[in-house]
Amino acid sequence: MSSQKDSREKVNLEEEPDTEAQQKVLEKYDNESRFRIFRSRRTAWLVSLTAVALSLYHLYTSYFGTPVTLQHRSLHVAVILMLVFFLYPPLKTAKRNVLPWYDALLALMALSTTVYIFVEYEGIIQRGGIPNNWDLLFGGILVLLVLEAARRVTGWGLPVLASLFLVYGLFGRELGGIFRHRGYEWSEIVGYMYQTTEGVYSTAIGVSATYIFLFILFGAFLQKSGMGQFFNDLALAIAGQTRGGPAKVSVIASGFLGSINGAAVANVVTTGSFTIPLMKKIGYKRDFAGAVEASASVGGQILPPIMGAAAFIMAEILGMPYSEIALAALLPALLFYIGVITQIHLRASKEGLQGISKENLPAVKQVLMERGHLLIPLIFLMYMLFFSGRTIIFSAFLTILVTVIIAMLRHTTRMTVRDIFDALENGARTAVGVAVACAAVGLIVGIASLTGFGLSLANGIITLGGESLLLTLMFTMVACIVLGMGLPSIPTYIITSTMAAPALIELGIEALVAHLFVFYFGIFANITPPVALASFAAAGIAGGNQMRTGFVSMKLAIAGFIVPYLFVYNNSLLLTNTTLGEGILVVTTSVIGVVMLGVAAEGFLMTKMPAVLRLVLAGGAILLMTPNLLYDAAAIAVIVICLGIQWVLAKRVGMNYLKAI
Template sequence: MCLRSSQETEEEYTEEQQKEVLEKYDNESRFRVFDNKGLAWIVSLIAVFLSLYHLYTSYFGTPVTLQHRSLHVAIILVLVFLLYPPLKRSKRHILHWYDALFTLMALSTTVYVFIDYEGIIDRGGIPNSLDLVFGAILVLLVLEAARRVTGWGLPLLAILFLLYGIFGRQMAGLFRHRGYAWEEIVGFMYQTTEGVYSTAIGVSATYIFLFILFGAFLQKSGMGQFFNDLALAVAGQTKGGPAKVSVIASGFLGSINGAAVANVVTTGSFTIPLMKKIGYKKNFAGAVEASASVGGQILPPIMGAAAFIMAEILGIPYSQIALAALLPALLFYLGVITQIHLRASKEGLQGISKDNLPAVKKVMAERGHLLIPLLFLMYMLFFSGRTIIFSAILTILVTVIISMIRKTTRMSFRDIYEALENGARTAIAVAVACAAVGLIVGIATLTGFGISLANGIVTLGGENLLLTLMFTMVACIVLGMGLPSIPTYIITSTMAAPALVELGIEALVAHLFVFYFGIFANITPPVALASFAAAGISGGNQMRTGFTSMKLAIAGFIVPYLFVYNDSLLLTNTTFGEGLLVTLSAIIGVVMLGVAAEGFLMTKIPVILRAIFAGSAILMMTPNLFYDAVALILVVLALGIQWILAKRQGLNKLKAI
């Protein structure tokens, strides 16, 4: 049967199985499904209202900052307590009385801000008794919501920071501070834009929500199937084709949705069975999908919306961040594809028969118009001079209009309604995490913890840049375990990036460094949720899949070190000629790194040659002409020796015959 679409493969891994895996590894997907239709409609209308509210305020203007952010948080909390049961074993078809009470309490926190806004401002951060009551309610509800949606990790970290804020006076050494009363902390978290209603929620209520909504509209128009079919048509027939299909499809979708685990399950349910069918081992097939899905979050133009937060925090144009992130992201994917291709060559794996693949022309004719919204978005972001928010709103409208071109992609009123609802549901996890991160960042701001941690990392590294980078990498991976990409970036940029800036590293470089390693927590054992989800689909071993994912992503673990030492890899502060030379040498370096990691080129590579290929790769990726020349000589010698070994092995096989 011809694979004209992904339908046939999806039948091998049913929608029910996809849901089961997603719920197992992704707390965000454990929604209630109500028996009471009236209650289901109420939840649906609240979600649609939230999406329409953000569309309206993004175009016509928002209320004052504190009111806008408080309303955003309150409605998100309402949706959490309506949609997420308190425990895994809780019944999912009914609403408990205490969750109904929690929803009313969540609404009360924003109602109070709207009613007594002038009083809150006039009190200047000195809370009265009502401020403390509603502030305490907000803090506790945020912690409980974060527990339900993200698991225990983030709320426990927030609780530890709250305790640190209260008992910091009892600590000794670097992290000692004067200590704050519970009343002071609650007032700070509720009455200012430095706590729960911090920049994290500010970005969630603007850029993040709109781009998640944009992704929901793209999905409803059939963009996911289009990426799968196009990747099949382009790469399906090549050696190890299904694995390359996984990389292409997951990279595109991961950049848009910014949710690694959800992307693994959505795309992996299609690509992993195909990879296994042509002969890839279970662990490797799962690792390909996991590494490709995580990489989408560092791939411009959208980068899972993290680039827009980075622009907000650093106060630099979005286009500068996207340009800087482009080459490292492409090098990451080149490294993954190199190893995929070499593994296919080593094990004699072929692609899918051309007769069973869709034709590129037919795929483009049927759904190619869906690329127009993405191209339009890139134009708006890079060349129009309009704001990011206006660009997002207009692109959503363009998506709906463009989908009308063909019947297969045409969005009905129901599709539009469901996109509005799905967008709000998808935004819940990020918004709740951002609110909880506000507690952490708020305490860090209040106590100076970020500066103390930066000083601690620098002291631990002995002001040695390489050691400091290594300690920062470990800190980012630990901080990013089990968290969505955007809260991970906010935490790591607050806690870890200042250590690098203190050593004189440019802020953009430091932020990209911590963002990379925070993201890679999703494929780094012992808590590698993307790899674990992929293993759940492939039937492989979770830890082995995780370590194989790290091996496939090895270029991503090395490139951040290199652009810290020389930012030419970010294509900043460089001429066109220098940029071209850096790009070419980095490409050669990444390919050689893939060769060394896989240990195969024409034939099995001896250990000594693997070490030469690895060393040459590092030298080639280091923007230095002398190193490039040395590396090139070593590569030519290693390739010559490997060619001789392969030829000799071929002759021996002929003699044996």
């Protein structure tokens, strides 16, 4: 016992994360972090003022209304592209402290594409989608700039995919089978991409120019007010002293922050730089510590109320109230986190790990007294979204104002004019990655719409699956994971909802269920090897093996891989069309089921669990999470038998159950 106490005392919560090391990890796994830091103050101010102007424009339009759709979206894209060419060098080896003349020229060319739309708007409308030479010139410039910007910010994956779709649009007539189409001329494709709201300026960029930008800006204001520190301190106060406490702190803090910012890799690096060293110090192995942070950060994007802004996009695409989507996503998200925490706790029990000593932890009361008022903006946002009846955009605008006002209540969170300026700048800079990805996704979605590729892919998935719903779900899952590799969560969802969800809807699955299914697997691509950027970033911080960290992340997230299948077969897990009694029963059985699933995944309860018993218990757990009384009865019998056997095995090795928990 003394050795455990000694190890606790070595944990130093005052240790500041190495910001230089953080930046190196971010730059290695997150292209968005490889931005320029200018030597010239004049250039730095130009970039800052451009970013702040974009944020102020979006705040203004959220209150007073936007220009006509094409103009509003084109302005959003043009300024985002300007920021890309200001901030991101063309190559990793290029100088990052000066703005070369060719990037300044590219920024001006980006601006020209929206100037032309504002000046020539009536002509564009009158031509009815038939482009003249000037339309083709500026449209061609836009397409090329979007591809280059996406390459700089997101890496090669997305622009290559978008380019392949453009080639498919041009030469699809040469293909055979279900993917053949009549083929389109370059002028037709450029006109469609530039002059309509179906290409670059499609729904993807539409939600970027409204919901996404404002909620990223809201997150920037929260961070500037000290919300990140508040979440860390509160999580420490609540869970730090429990068995394996730092890992539970990681789950709580990363879940909260991930829901707000929707940036898995950035969340891993910022939160993980604090939590991963703590996990290692109390005895968690480096691969496991990295996996905890990666799975918790990715899971934040499926956690209401904000879900990294994905819930608002889903509401826009499906034409459903936001409140319905948030409610439907709530239980599956909680099950995911319960599954992660269960495995964390059991790993700590198996290895005899403790938490952090009480004297090294802040008190809950102290944390709430110091920064608890920062919860008010979140509560206000919930009220606005669920009960006020106001639009999501207006709700976001008001919540940003409330955040600034509430932060003024205490000296430690009060924002100066400089802080507000920085929040406006950081919000725009953070939005660049998602906005550029959405513009590139617009090229993909535009070609899919123009050629009917989405329907063809859906038919292909259904054909591969035959008459089996399970096989169709599995093929859809694989397609979503492949499409989601290395992409931000929101563009991933937009692509998968366009390409993969129609296959499920064709089989009679409700649209909301189909969209949540593809959203889950697109998100979990970030922790699924061989391209698992969130896991790789966490491994970089923990000093672990990248692939092992990825596979451990998948094991921790096992509930996230199974629950989507369950709510497809019975959507009671989404708490839709259920009575109060049915809802209570579903919540109870699914929570017990996911805990047992965590036990089976970790292979420990009181003592080590035999492999056969783990498989049987996993089957019983999944059966219990399937909302059906007959299945529930059978599952309970299986679970009771498994736990009885495990208790006998534990007695044989002389373990005390109470010590194990």
